[in-house]
Amino acid sequence: MEKILSKDRLREWVDALDDCEVLAPAFADSVWNYARVEAETVIDLSHTNTINPPKQFAFPQREVFFRFERADGVPRLTPTLPDPRPTVVIGVRPCDGRGMPRNDTVFSKEFKDPYYWARRERLVLVGLACNQPHSPNCVCQSVGGAPHAEEGLDVLMTDLGDRFHVKGITAKGGELIARGGDAFASLQAGDPAEVARVHAAASSHPQRPVAELGTVAEAIRARFDSPLWEEMARHCIGCGICTYLCPTCHCFDINDEVTNPNHGTGERVRTWDNCQFPDFTMHTSGHNPRGDLGSRLRQRVAHKFLYFVENHGTQQCTGCGRCISECPVGIDIVAVVDRVSRA
Amino acid sequence: MVNVDALRGYAADLLEKGQVRAVIGYRRGTAGVLAQPCTIDEAGEAETLVWDPTCLNNLARYLVEDRQQQAAAQTRNKTPDGRPVAIVAKGCDSRAVAVLLQENYLKREDVVIIGVSCEGSGVIDPRKLAARPEGRWASRVDFAGADAFKVTVGGDETLIPARDLLADRCLECRAAAPALNDVLFGEVVTERGLDEPFRAVKAAQGATEDARWATWEHHFDRCLRCFACRAVCPMCYCPECVVDSTTFVNTPGTTAEEKATRIRWCERSASVSESALYHLTRAIHLAGRCIDCGECERVCPVNIPLRLLNTKLEMEAFEQFQYEAGRDFGQASLLSSFRDEDPNSFIR
Amino acid sequence: MPNSSQSPAPEAQAHEPRVVAFLCKWCSSAGSDLAGVSRIQYSANATPITIPCTGSMSPLYVLSAFNKGADGVLVSGCHPGDCHYMEGNYLARRKLYLVKQLLQFVGLEAERFRMSWVSAAEGAKFAEVIDEFVGDLRPLGPQTRLKAKH
Numbered sequence: 001m002e003k004i005l006s007k008d009r010l011r012e013w014v015d016a017l018d019d020c021e022v023l024a025p026a027f028a029d030s031v032w033n034y035a036r037v038e039a040e041t042v043i044d045l046s047h048t049n050t051i052n053p054p055k056q057f058a059f060p061q062r063e064v065f066f067r068f069e070r071a072d073g074v075p076r077l078t079p080t081l082p083d084p085r086p087t088v089v090i091g092v093r094p095c096d097g098r099g100m101p102r103n104d105t106v107f108s109k110e111f112k113d114p115y116y117w118a119r120r121e122r123l124v125l126v127g128l129a130c131n132q133p134h135s136p137n138c139v140c141q142s143v144g145g146a147p148h149a150e151e152g153l154d155v156l157m158t159d160l161g162d163r164f165h166v167k168g169i170t171a172k173g174g175e176l177i178a179r180g181g182d183a184f185a186s187l188q189a190g191d192p193a194e195v196a197r198v199h200a201a202a203s204s205h206p207q208r209p210v211a212e213l214g215t216v217a218e219a220i221r222a223r224f225d226s227p228l229w230e231e232m233a234r235h236c237i238g239c240g241i242c243t244y245l246c247p248t249c250h251c252f253d254i255n256d257e258v259t260n261p262n263h264g265t266g267e268r269v270r271t272w273d274n275c276q277f278p279d280f281t282m283h284t285s286g287h288n289p290r291g292d293l294g295s296r297l298r299q300r301v302a303h304k305f306l307y308f309v310e311n312h313g314t315q316q317c318t319g320c321g322r323c324i325s326e327c328p329v330g331i332d333i334v335a336v337v338d339r340v341s342r343a
Numbered sequence: 344m345v346n347v348d349a350l351r352g353y354a355a356d357l358l359e360k361g362q363v364r365a366v367i368g369y370r371r372g373t374a375g376v377l378a379q380p381c382t383i384d385e386a387g388e389a390e391t392l393v394w395d396p397t398c399l400n401n402l403a404r405y406l407v408e409d410r411q412q413q414a415a416a417q418t419r420n421k422t423p424d425g426r427p428v429a430i431v432a433k434g435c436d437s438r439a440v441a442v443l444l445q446e447n448y449l450k451r452e453d454v455v456i457i458g459v460s461c462e463g464s465g466v467i468d469p470r471k472l473a474a475r476p477e478g479r480w481a482s483r484v485d486f487a488g489a490d491a492f493k494v495t496v497g498g499d500e501t502l503i504p505a506r507d508l509l510a511d512r513c514l515e516c517r518a519a520a521p522a523l524n525d526v527l528f529g530e531v532v533t534e535r536g537l538d539e540p541f542r543a544v545k546a547a548q549g550a551t552e553d554a555r556w557a558t559w560e561h562h563f564d565r566c567l568r569c570f571a572c573r574a575v576c577p578m579c580y581c582p583e584c585v586v587d588s589t590t591f592v593n594t595p596g597t598t599a600e601e602k603a604t605r606i607r608w609c610e611r612s613a614s615v616s617e618s619a620l621y622h623l624t625r626a627i628h629l630a631g632r633c634i635d636c637g638e639c640e641r642v643c644p645v646n647i648p649l650r651l652l653n654t655k656l657e658m659e660a661f662e663q664f665q666y667e668a669g670r671d672f673g674q675a676s677l678l679s680s681f682r683d684e685d686p687n688s689f690i691r
Numbered sequence: 692m693p694n695s696s697q698s699p700a701p702e703a704q705a706h707e708p709r710v711v712a713f714l715c716k717w718c719s720s721a722g723s724d725l726a727g728v729s730r731i732q733y734s735a736n737a738t739p740i741t742i743p744c745t746g747s748m749s750p751l752y753v754l755s756a757f758n759k760g761a762d763g764v765l766v767s768g769c770h771p772g773d774c775h776y777m778e779g780n781y782l783a784r785r786k787l788y789l790v791k792q793l794l795q796f797v798g799l800e801a802e803r804f805r806m807s808w809v810s811a812a813e814g815a816k817f818a819e820v821i822d823e824f825v826g827d828l829r830p831l832g833p834q835t836r837l838k839a840k841h
Contacts, residue, residue: 029565029646030470048479051644052567061567062612135479137374208374235380235405240569241644257610259839271611277570279587328575328642329400330372330379548796556798556836585751608755616839620758623793627750630789655796656789664785681781686788687771691807691820 001168001177003184004191005157010043010164013180017088020124023057024090025050034089045091045159048134049320053096053247054089055103058120063270065115065254070264080267082118088176090126095140095320097127097153099247105312106250115270124172127153128164131202137321139334142210145318147202158195165195208334211341213315219341220298220306228343230294232336235329236276238293242300242323242331243274248316251275275299301336344486345459345529347394350431353457353526355389357429363455364424367405368431369398376481377469380405394431394459394528396467396484396492399510401636402430403439403577406449411580429455433466435512437521438634438669439577445672446632448580458521460529463489464505465513470646472508484508489532506537512637512650514538523672541658547651559619562647566618568611572639572649573625578632585609586621626652631660631677634669708762708828710737710821713752715745717775718810719767725814733818734825737765744768746779750790753804757837763803763828767820770808780808799836802827 005013014022014037025047026035032047034054067078100120107116129148130138140146150156154173158165166184168174177184210216243249253273258266273280276297281290290296308316317333324332354366369378370391378398382405383389409428416423432440437456443449464486472478472494483495491502506514513519515538520531550558570586573579586609609620633653640650660666663686666677714720720741726733742748745768756764766787774780787806795801807820 029562030474031644031646033645062614135375135473234382237404237571237574239571239574239642240567241571241642244567244569245644253611255611257612257839269610269612271613272567273611324374326644328571328638330374330377332372332374335373544796552795552798552800554798555796559797560836608751609758610839614840616758616837619797619799619837620754623754623797624751626793627790630786652793652796656793659789659792663788678782678786681778681785683771683781685781685785687784689788689791689806690784691805691823 001174002187002192003166003168003177003180004160004187005164005166005180005184007162007164009183010045012183014043014090016179016181016183017176019085021085021087022090023087037090043090045128047091049093049096049138049322050091051245051322051326053099053245053320053322054092054125055096055099055247055250057087057089057123058100058116059103059107059250059252060119061272063115065268065270067267068256068264069266075264081114084119084122086122086124087119088124088126090128092125092127092153093130093134093320094127094147094149094151094153094156095138095145095318096247097125097156098140098145098149098151098318099320100125100152102248102308102312102314102316102318103250109312124154124176125152126155126157126173126176129156129158129199129202131159131198133205133207135321135325136208137324137332137334138319139207139210139321140319141203141207142334143213143315143317143319146199147205148199158198160191160194160198165191207319209338210317210319210334211338216315216337216341217306217309219343220302220337223340223343224298224302226340226343227294228339229298230292232331232339233293233297236293236297236331237329238276238278238296239328240272240274240276241326241328242333243276244272245322245326247318247320247322248304249274251280275303297331297336301333301340304333305337344462345394347392350394350457350459350528351389351392353528354383354392354429354431355386357455358383358386358389362426363429364426365409366392366429366431366457367402367409368392368457369394369400369402375479376472376484392431396464396486396508398431398433399466399469399638399641401436401439401575401577401638402432403436403443404575404638406430406440406443406454407577407580410449410453427453427455429457431457431459432521432524433459433461433636434516434518434521435634435636437523438518439636441523441669441672442578442632442634445669445674445676451672456521456524456526458524458527460521460527460531461513461516461519462486462529463519463532463535464492465509465516465519467492467508468510468641471510475503489535509537510637510641511543512635512640515540515542515635515654522670541654541661543648544651544654544658548655560615563615563618563622565645566613566622566647567645568613568618568621569644571642571644572622575638575642576629577636578629578634579625585624586617622647622649622652626656629653630656631666632668633657706762706829706833708736708825708831709760710763710765710824710828711756711761712737712739712765712767712821713742713745713748714739715768715780716741716743718769718773719807719817721811722767722809722813722817725811726818727814729814731814731818733821736825736828737821744774744776744779745783745787746774746776746781748783748787750786753787753790754837757799757803757834758839760834760838762831762834763805763824765805765807765820765824767807767809767817770810773810800831800834803831803834 022037023034107113154170304317366383370381372379413423485493487493
């Protein structure tokens, strides 16, 4: 399904989705991030990539698995499977869109994670193609994506100046468009060519190459024990920025948070965790198999470009560039992969 | 002006003569406009050192890292190379070194401070640069006197008023050249005419209590607990942070009972209460130690104004106790000293 | 229960404040004992925790007490000049002044944190301090800002 949506009628479409939680990028505190669209919100889709990717809407930073308490000496568990309203996220950039099916794979391949899927199945991603890269660190095309990639999105919008070209990609996306009714218009004769022109122009911006993508996995495997890792990670400070902001990093920790120790009351919660924290792999014995910065950098890069390829047949990195732009010390995954490949 | 070639020559000379083990400095990054930290082990590499307004990091953090590695080597019964390490230091970085010296984390003879002047200006705030048209595509930023930066985008050079790009920390800086140094490149500029010290804190505390909490609740709610603020801070050198206290190192002798009943000061959940506990604990732990390099605020991916928490306490230290962190490494630390006339009226 | 002279808001009246009181073992803790053996009536809202010296107070104790649900936190130690360890209370004064300032700065109802000097001989003062604090806390209602919400 392909339609045209005049920019001044976007709000009409959003208003028709009144049973949904609608989120769109907003610029606040000097960063772009998703925020709930309220009655008075003016939706501004001039955003660069949001600082947080949309993974949080299926995989929130904190998820309660169940509550526990002790009543008359007997432990009692109460399940807390989420039951969210349908959630529509508008303005998802295609790199982030491509992240979602990668997360879907992780949360369904060996074990279908009910918490993830309770949210994911109610999640509709409305993408917005990039008409130009947002930063020198945008490398979507170098990892097999495109500024207008459809993978993972339910709807793809393309900015044509005063109007959006809106394409339903999945059945969910088609339904969402249908709900906008006559906010949408049919395509005019010149529109398909115009869309193609905008997409081609966006794709023509040069991006930094991520080595020879097909050979990266092998290169990482071959240089697993290379001193290069330690050298490249020498100034890593071990924070969680690269992983927490990554659209495809999905590691977590599970803890019991006791609210009242006398009554054995509390919750079992899942929270984000990440492989760059020094204690991530700390064993009970005190031994840490990834005790140095180099092995932790290697883990992150190898997960994106080697392990995920081995396990799921594709790179996990979708080229959004957040880990590069936001790294406090300038560690650059493109340069890392490049050096390992050339070593 | 800082003569970067002279700085490189000095660093090369130190390494050549074997007077230092390494030089910690800045080099060009591979992505974007910002310089990145580097450690030079050989004289030949000194050519890659740079100094410009994109040298944001407080490199004193790497002295801490180095000290920890030296200590680890010792416990492995290896004799570490006892020669000093040299560090390129801005005014704020040198104050950080002074605090490390004051706390006996380092010895004066363990470090050679290569001071660089901020040219009466300071470093840029990357968010302010990115907010400008084409700012994200800048390939270079250079000092152009005290009042402007020269920004290069593609082949075009533009002069931008320093005020528009300067990091907030630099606007309030009281000493934009390192007082503690072994050698100083560039001139000491004392007249700055930018903001008053503590301007932002004073503005923030003008709001009502409920408004202040609304603001901070909003910020604590946004915190991702990536701990970049802690990781980047040269003063956050505790081997284990209270918020990680579920990870006390276990030994074969640690009983299950002990593990189960260990106090948990702070849960992992990134909720308002837990993030507030973390940030407030960190702020108070930095009282009298924060030298306002502003790195915590700079690295925060969601831009929480963390500097305010620290500068609030530094303002109190200055106004109530006439204390400035990093002013003199011989002074008694703020919280290990007192005076009879310290504020008492808040006590019943 | 003390006969409170204030007239708290009706909805807050229902809430009995819970106070965590960190008491120096050399003075205020003994002061509280004296209040007890002297049969002085005072509010039962405070849970005492004896500490070796106010100088040993970590700011984290204060934050943690609020995090675990305290409506008020009291730290009570020896009068200036009377510290068993010579200077612990002076160090505490400086440190806890900063804690109070920080709480105030982020809008955390700094009046919920209080400090007092109560000697071992001041049983009556101890009772007064507790009564006053509880009376001042009552109109504030429950402390919700730092309390963990799970």
